[in-house]
Amino acid sequence: MTAPRTLTARALLLDMDSTIVNSEAVVERCWRRWAAEQGMDAEEVLKVVHGRQGWATMAALLPDRPMEQNHEDNRRMLAQETADTDGVVPVPGAPAFMAALDGVPHALVTSASIPLADARMGAAGLAMPAVRITAESVSASKPDPEGFLKGAAELGFAPEDCLVFEDSEAGIRAGQAAGMRVVGVGERAAAFAPTALVTDLTLVRVEVLADDAGVRLHIDG
Structure with missing residues (x-):
């Protein structure tokens, strides 16, 4: 304190x-899915996802990736997160x-x-x-x-x-x-x-x- x-x-x-x-359960589900798609360690990804917009997190994790791809993945993830309120x-x-x-x-x-x-x-x-x-x-x-x-x-x-x-x-x-x-x-x-x-x-x-x-x-x- x-x-x-x-x-x-x-x-x-x-x-x-x-x-x-x-919303930790949803965040973890969605980012684990994304990490698997990128061939990344999900535990390392989950250390940095909180607080930022998704595209900004992706840019921090994959600095050489085209930003257009980050924004497209972010749109897809937002749709998944919005539809998933379990937990x-x-x-x-x-x-x-x-x-x-x-x-x-x-x-x-x-x-x-x-x-x-x-x-x-x-x-x-x-x-x-x-x-x-x-x-x-x-x-x-x-x-x-x-x-x-x-x-x-x-x-x-x-x-x-x-x-x-x-x-x-x-x-x-x-x-x-x-x-x-x-x-x-x-x-x-x-x-x-x-x-x-x-x-x-x-x-x-x-x-x-x-x-x-x-x-x-x-x-x-």
Whole structure:
């Protein structure tokens, strides 16, 4: 657990996969299939797939591969992932956490496409935030900060007033590059120096502040 244990923010920016939605089973199935097609070690591939858009992961793994092929594989994988919701569930504590944000400025900032985000949030039984930044919204994948900066701008807040929830290296680096504080969620986040760290969202209590002053988050360890 990293300090501080109490954080205030005017707005929250939430990653989706492995942060509020547990889609690890689907991600593993799809990327194992892709790794087999490329003749690659699936375990090595799975170490780097989290947080980025699929084409960006493919480019990192196969730097000499034509980008057109990466985008084509990414389109195919997005279709597979969207159709496969078996095992997609909320991260522990996510339903109560999201319900507590009713009326609090917040946005989804995900590397998923709109159809994939709809499918996974629906499968997990979580309401889609009114503001969402998806793969279609940005020109660069995480760890580029573009998505988080766009989310803050759409909510009408400066980066320093926003707090990011993320699980992956790419996502945490993106939040940090945007000049935002980051709450890391899950074991994967521990290695990347988030502002605070929780194993899941059952350890976060949301206190809504008066006069539209945002939220105070009480983080237990």
